Each structure stands twice: as C-alpha cells, then as structure tokens.
Amino acid sequence: MATLKGESYRPAFPSLTHLENPAYVSSGAEFHQACTHHVNHTFGAHRVYIIASRSLSQNTGNVHRLEQALGDRHVATWPGFSPHTPWNEVLDATKDAMQKKADCIVTIGGGSLTDGAKAMLLLLANDITTLEQLREFQAKAADTQKKLLSSGANAQSITSKDIPCVSPNIPLICIPTTLSGGEYSHFAGGTDPETGHKSILGHPFCGPRLIINDAKLTTTSPEWVWLSTGVRGIDHCVEAFCRLQPEDTEMDREALEAFKCLVPGLLRTKKDWNDEQSRLDCMLGVNRVMIMLKKGITPGASHAIMFGVNLRGKALTAIILACAGLDFLEFGYDQGLLGGILSGDRFREMLGEPGPTMEGLLSGIVSVPILQSETLPARNPGAMLVIQSALINAGVAIASWLTFATLFSNSSLQWRVFFSAIVLVLCFFIPETPRWLVSQGRNDEARAVIARLADTTEDDTLVEGQLQEIFDNVKEENLNETSWSDTFHNKTPMRNLHRVVLGMGPYMMNQWSGINSITYYLTYTLQNYLGFERNLALILASVSFTQYAILSWPPYFYIDKIGILPVSWSYSSEIQPLSTRNKATSVGVASHWLSNFVVVLVTPIGLDNIGTNYYWIWAGVNALFVPLVFFFGVETAGRSLEMVDQDFIEEPRVLMGLNPRHRKVLRATKEDEEQRFRRSSLTGAEKVDEGTERVEAVH
Secondary structure: OOOOOOOEEEEOOHHHOOOOOOOEEEEOOOHHHHHHHHHHHOOOOOOEEEEEOHHHHHHOOHHHHHHHHHHHHEEEEEOOOOOOOEHHHHHHHHHHHHHOOOOEEEEEOOOHHHHHHHHHHHHHHOOOOOHHHHHHHHHHOHHHHHHHHHOHHHHHHOOHHHOOOOOOOOOEEEEOOOOOOHHHOOEEEEEOOOOOOEEEEEOOOOOOOEEEEOOOHHHHOOHHHHHHHHHHHHHHHHHHHOOOOOOOHHHHHHHHHHHHHHHHHHHHHHHOOOOHHHHHHHHHHHHHHHHHHHOOOOOOHHHHHHHHOOOOHHHHHHHHHHHHHHHHHHHHHHHHHHHHHHOOHHHHHHHOOOOHHHHHHHHHHHOOOOOOOOOOOOOOHHHHHHHHHHHHHHHHHHHHHHHHHOOOOOOOHHHHOHHHHHHHHHHOOOOOOHHHHHHOOOHHHHHHHHHHHHOOOOOOHHHHHHHHHHHHHHHHHHHOOOOHHHHOOOOOOOOHHHHHHHHHHHHHHHHHOOHHHHHOOHHHHHHHOOOOOHHHHHHHHHHHHHHHHHOOOHHHHOHHHHOOOOOHHHHHHHHOOHHHHHHHHHHHHHHHHHHHHHHHHHHHHHHHHHHHHHHHHHHHHHHHHHHHHHHHOOOOOOOOHHHHHHHHHHOOOOOHHHOHHHHOOOOOOHHHHHHHHHHHHHHHHHHOOOOOOOOOOOO
C-alpha cells in the first residue's frame, strides 16, 4: 500500500496481522494529511463522519483543518461525548450517522469519544437506535461479551461468527491526543443514563482499523491529562513485572520496552512540552502496553477501580458521606484512645508520672483539625453536620471500648489499621469537588461531577445552574481576594472584622463548653479523683461515651428547623463575605484549636487544685452562651451569601440579634434549591465556559 512521504505505517499488533481487519499505526505525517490519504486510498470511503472533542473544536483549528482536508468526503462532525460515555449520547450520534449514511468514522481526541465511536460501529451494523434495543442486545450477547473481555491471549480464537450479531462493516480511524490507549482495544465502556451502571460492548471488529499518531497534535491536550494517562500505562508495566501468571519472556520484553518508552518520555515532555520525539516515544510505549494486555495481563486494583466505578446520585452521596464520616469517626477515635493512653501503665512507665501541666500539653499537641467538606447540601447543612459530629462521638465510644478490649494486648495493629484501610479504599470512589475542578479550569469534569451527584444528565438546567453559581463564586473570589489587613477591617459595608469575630464565636463556644475536659480525661478522672479501679473506670467511660454517641443523633431531625447559628463548623464559613471567606474561616478554625488547646491544658491543673468542682466553672461559662448567641448572633440557615451580606449592609450594628428578622430560620426545600439553580442557569447560561477536553482514561 502506498504511504505518504515521511510516514511510518506498521501493524499495531504484529502477531495478529493474520486476523480479519487488523489494526495499523501511522506516524510521521500530519494527522489531516494521513487521514485524508488513508480515507481515499486504504478504505475508499466517501462519507466520513468525524467525532471531535469539544475543546479541540472550540479552542483550536485542528478539527477545521481535518474537515477541509477531507473536502466533499466529510458529511458531519459530532461534538464528542460526556465523561463515562452515556449510552443515550452514543445512540443520538448513531442515529445521526445513519441519516448521513456514513461509511467511515474518524475520532480526533481521547477518552470517552473513542469508546463512543467503537460502540457506534456495533450499533450501526445492528440498527440499534434506542436504549431499550441496546439493553436487549446486551442481555442477548452477555455471555459472549464476557468471553471476549476475559479472553486475553486467546482473543484471536474468537471470530465474528462467535458473536450473535451483525459484524461492524465500516472502518474506524482514531487520532488520539492522550495516552489512554483505548484506541487499541476492541471493546467500549458506556454508562446507562437511567441506572448509572457502566457496561461493555465488544466485538473483534469494534477496534479501529487505523491509529494516527501526530505528536504536535497531542500538545493541545492538558498537561495533567497527558501525564496521568501515561502513568496508567506505567501502572500496567508494573502489573506485568509483578504478575502471578507463568513466566513469559516475550511479555517481559514488551513490558520493559514500554517502561523504557513511557518513563523517560513523560519526564522529557514534562520538562519540554513541545518535545515531539518524546511524545512519539510515549505513544509507542502505550502501543506496547496494549500488546501486553492482549496477552492477558491481569489489570491491577487502580485500573479496576478507575474503570468500573461510576456511582451516581444517592449511591455516590452515600460513599462520600461514608468516607468523610469515617474520617470524623477516626478523629473521635483518636480522642478516645488518648483518654485511655493517659491512664495507661505503659505510658507512665515511659514518661514517669507527668504533672498536670505536662498532661495538658500532651493532650493539646495531639489534637488535629478536621477537614470541612465542601459538598454539604445548602438545604440541610445542619443535618449533615449532625452526622459529622455524631460520627466523631461514635469514634470516641468505639475507641474507648477498644482500649478496654485490648488492655492486655501487646500489639497495636488491631486499633491502628481497620478504619484507615476502609477510608483508603473508599477514596478511590470519590471524585474531586466541582468547586476545585472549576478553580483548576477543568469545567467539563465539574459539570460531570455535579450531574453524578444530582443523578441527572449534564445538559439539565439544574446542573448548568449549579455550575454557573460555582463559576460566579470562584470569579468573585479571584477578583476580590482581600489582604489580611482588609479581613480585620470594619469600616466597610460588609463589616469584615465584625463577621470574623462572629465566626470565631461558635468555634470557641464549642470548646469552652468544656466537653473535651471530659472526652480526654474521663477515665483519668474516674480513676484518680473518684477512686475507681482502672478496668471499671474504662468500662464506665465507655458506657458514658456510648450514651454520648447515641444522644448525638436526635438533632438530625430538628436542627434545620431551629437553625444552625451555634454550629461552629458550618456557621463560620456561612457568615463571612465571599471576598474574605477563606482567610476569615481559617481564623475561626485557628480559634477553635487554640481554645481546644487551652481546655486540655488547664483541665488537669484545675482538677489537681479544686477537684471535681472544676466542672462548675464550665457550667457557668455554658450559661453565658445563651445571651451571647441571642443578642449577637445572625442566623444563616436557608439564606444565600447575598442575603447574609444584605443583612449587614442594611443594619450595621453589633447587637444584630435584637432584630427578630436576623434570628428567623428560613427553610429551603430540595424543590426550592432546584428552582434556584434552574433560574441561575437561565440568567447566566451565556457565561458558562464549555471548558477543557472531556477525557476519561478507559481501556
């Protein structure tokens, strides 16, 4: 076959060239020239259907160059697919390609659009245009699909005759911009838009007939996409080196060669983004990786997790809450362990008999801040915060009982590993927050995460509205970021200093309630001041903490009705103006832990000097909190940031609580929130940046 000047044209899988429709790789020629040449001379196609990533279409002229090069042979361009390749979008593209009578499909980009195009080959051949037809087809071919996926080195034993369907009969040309490697496989992953479940379509003819590697074109891919997809390839090399399968000299050689291509290539492209030779080396490395996978390498855990997980709606929310909850539980768990440690014989053997001041310092030093979640629903933040606090208390109770249960154990493994291991696994299932993604310019991914959390499609106005609010907030923060001196300045309409102090209040009240004088020292107090034997002191403390944990849950049902004004972990951020929120909230968190330090520092000193009368001091301090909250507090429940700002602008005085309007609890339902987001979508749609390329490393 004739090739272009300077073009290298070779089989993608040299050992499989005897099969029907083997894949070839073209490199060395510009993508649009190579594509046009092979459309004309290799495939003889006349109606080419392009599937292009949105960012390539909008931010570069590369798609237009390809369209111009194809000339009259180009019939349409489809704007890619959303992350995780929703089947409804693939079906829409399939119907459009049918109407255009496409006889060749070309993809330019990476990730989800490659999967979608491979699936389209099978859908076009079998005249599948609805979700119901697709589900029926998947059920009918389920056994063969599993065999195809698990065949590995025996893939060549499966022919088109083994698949109960019509074989794809039009060629697919892939022009990748990432190192995901999906263009080398014969199966495609997609997501059911109604159930959120990911499923596979596969066929020996579903793979591309031609892969065109153009190093210069790949510079349009975001750096994080290029590097992260390349690291996935390195992951597969390591899997090959550490495999449990029998020794295979050829596989070891491919793994080593792929490793030699990818590691130096990625490092060089990181250093010099326009190093085209290193980019070609990386793409060659991915080809070698896929040769290994064809031979039956068992993918590692990272591949399985990244490929198989697409939780949505309540399931995704449950995983996020579980992971965050376990973090809070571990925090309480650490507090409970500390209470047992302070009274432990081993502790006193190592440090002697520390005085009250030393015990207070030890307790204060080991306290660590809690990472506050960015994803609490606006309509019921109080309920979510109750869960957080209750899990902290549950952690205290569990740790207290575990301290007693392992009193005579010489190993620390049983109380160190369990919860941390669960959190480590759950972290793989949790996406980045939409707010962080937008701040990094990864807008399409932010849209996809919002859609998953809401369990809806990405084009839903609810998703667009919420994304628009995030855009506006991030833009406002970037434009109006203030200095530390501005944060403590009160001669502004926003009354910054006033709100910083209000934000510190609940944090300090949380600690100066004296609760941690009990949490940290209950076992110590029972044993040293009330004369209980150590085992009985541990049991009584554990029972007390169990009651503490159980009674933390009832506020879940009513806190959003009575307001969240005294809830420190929510109130501080919600009372601040957007321009000073980050700095002011950090001041509030600092005040929390400084107050915590003071409490655990003075408690042993107080107990040593006045005994259990020390707790009457905390009772008096708690009584003072009621008038302080009533006269100075401003309720934020159910209010937007703009509404809170307006309260301070319209009535700039210290005793804000004297106005009943500022104490009133506003309740927002789920429907109210959705309507607000939809209105935001309508008013701000023109401002939404369609953003970066949608890429999902699925192969």
